[in-house]
Amino acid sequence: AQSVTQLGSHVSVSEGALVLLRCNYSSSVPPYLFWYVQYPNQGLQLLLKYTSAATLVKGINGFEAEFKKSETSFHLTKPSAHMSDAAEYFCAVSDRKSGTYKYIFGTGTRLKVLA
Amino acid sequence: EAGVTQFPSHSVIEKGQTVTLRCDPISGHDNLYWYRRVMGKEIKFLLHFVKESKQDESGMPNNRFLAERTGGTYSTLKVQPAELEDSGVYFCASSQGLADTQYFGPGTRLTVL
Numbered sequence: 001a002q003s004v005t006q007l008g009s010h011v012s013v014s015e016g017a018l019v020l021l022r023c024n025y026s027s028s029v030p031p032y033l034f035w036y037v038q039y040p041n042q043g044l045q046l047l048l049k050y051t052s053a054a055t056l057v058k059g060i061n062g063f064e065a066e067f068k069k070s071e072t073s074f075h076l077t078k079p080s081a082h083m084s085d086a087a088e089y090f091c092a093v094s095d096r097k098s099g100t101y102k103y104i105f106g107t108g109t110r111l112k113v114l115a
Numbered sequence: 116e117a118g119v120t121q122f123p124s125h126s127v128i129e130k131g132q133t134v135t136l137r138c139d140p141i142s143g144h145d146n147l148y149w150y151r152r153v154m155g156k157e158i159k160f161l162l163h164f165v166k167e168s169k170q171d172e173s174g175m176p177n178n179r180f181l182a183e184r185t186g187g188t189y190s191t192l193k194v195q196p197a198e199l200e201d202s203g204v205y206f207c208a209s210s211q212g213l214a215d216t217q218y219f220g221p222g223t224r225l226t227v228l
Contacts, residue, residue, distance in 0.1 A: 036219070043119075043221035044206065051214075090158065094214075100171040101213050102148060105158040 002027045002093050006106035014114045019063075019078040021109045023091030026072065032094035033074045034103065035065055039087045047089075050074060061085070086113045117141070119220035121207050127226045133195040136223045140189070140209030147190050148210075148217060149182060153203040161205075164190060165213070176201075197227045 007022040025031055035047040048059025055067040065076045074091060088110045092103040120139045128134050140147050149161040161180070162172040166187035175182070179198070184190040194201050204224050208217035 032214070034216070044208075044219035046216060046218070049216060092158075095160075096214070098171065099213075100163045101146075101210075102160040102163055102171065102174075103150070103158075103208075103217060104160070105150075107157045 002031070002095055002097065002104050004091050004093050004104055004106040006089075006091050006109050008109050009107060010110050010112065012112040012114055013081045015083055016080050019076070019081045019085065019111065021076040021089050021091075021111065023065075023074045023076065023106060024072050025074060025091075025093045027093055027097075029097050032096060032101075033065075033067065034092045034094070035059065035063070035074075035076050036090045036092065037087050038090065038108075044090065047076070081111075081113045083113050083115065086111055119207055119209055119218055121205075121220040121223050123223060124221065125224045125226075127228065128197055129228055130199055131196045133193065134197055134225060136192045136194075136205050136225070138190045138192070138207030138209075138220060140207070141211075141218055144209035144211050144218075145187070146210040146213060146215075146217075147184060148208040149190070149192055150206040150208065151203050152206070152222075153200075158206065161192075194225075197225075199227050201225060202227045 003026045005024045033050040036044040050067045058064045091106040122137045147164040152158045160174040163170045164184040181193045204222045207220045210217045
């Protein structure tokens with residue numbers, strides 16, 4: 001069965017510091033992987049996705065993620081945190097094996113940016 | 116182009132009452148998904164429509180939940196009768212093709228007292 005693990009339900013970084021949010025996945029087929037962000041009182045917004053092309057994926061707002069098959073990881077990074085990055089971040093894998101392509105999400109990581 | 120919309124944004128009901136949530140997908144998107152996040156837990160899949168047909172309802176918690184997608188356009192999710200454990204945020208998502216990116220609505224926050 002496919003699964004996603006996000007290490008750290010809460011992460012705090014200083015403004016201007018590196019943001020690193022961890023995601024590990026389990027999948028019996030080549031995965032499609034996603035990062036979504038939820039800002040306060042808003043819905044889920046797609047940050048970036050990996051669908052078997054380039055392993056380094058660039059997304060919106062300066063975020064990027066690297067697919068590492070050997071480590072079954074898809075960690076999200078941003079070189080310099082802004083106050084506006086404070087939000088909850090979700091990693092997800094698409095269940096391609098079942099044929100529905102439904103998403104399986106991690107438990108989310110709430111990012112706090114300190115001034 | 117309008118995104119996925121959901122109504123209502125919030126709903127507070129008493130245990131035993133009925134609530135109907137609505138989702139309007141992006142125009143032209145055949146695939147419609149419902150997900151739910153119970154407080155503190157992960158977002159979990161409920162069911163998947165392709166046009167008006169249910170493709171996968173393996174995530175529906177029990178028979179108190181009924182989803183429909185009339186004419187392959189908007190979808191409703193009815194909870195009858197509601198229980199305390201049904202509280203959470205219900206998300207709807209749509210995609211054009213099966214393997215395409217899903218676009219999410221803002222969610223409906225359901226509170227059952």
